[in-house]
Amino acid sequence: MYGCSIKETIWHTNVSAASCDLIEDLGYRTLPKILSQAAPAFCMSSCSFVVEKSKESTARVVVWREIGVQRSYTMESTLCGCDQGKYKGLQIGTHELEEMGAKFCTGLLRLKKLTSPLEYNLPSTLLDIENELIESSCKVTSPTTYVLEEDEPRFLEEVDYSAESNDEPDIDLANNAGDYEPCLHEDGLSDSEITRTHLP
16 A cells, blocks of 8 residues: 555555456456445545556556466555545545555455355454444544554653753864874875774
């Protein structure tokens, strides 16, 4: 996942069956559809399923073509803020990114349950756990920013950033410039050899 300053919200780019000779089921849009229903910041209409010539060397396309990974995605997030849903007009912060990560994991569980329902019998409570975790640890600090309580751990000691906290006296380098007088034999020496010759 990485940031983009051109588009708003969160979206996927993906490879489609029509852009390669690999045989693929039409389920490559399933995960983005799940995320568009579950994640408030995710926007299905911003997703792209076409491989452009300039994107042929990206990891998602190479992994899909060369290794045969059926569902290879890139998830992008805005740097501009959301233009839809409950986050409309707000910047994406830590909370929203963590929420998207939790919804992405839940989406993967739902995708697995849809593609092989007999293989995995997941309890329905497992699919709703992330909502409880996010809501219990989130607090609103301003109308546009949500911060997790443990987002920035406190320091054990206070840090003094004031200019007066420096106990050492300032050394005036201009007055001390004349203390060093190069020797005539230093011309052919390296810096480490010069240092060794001046040490007591």
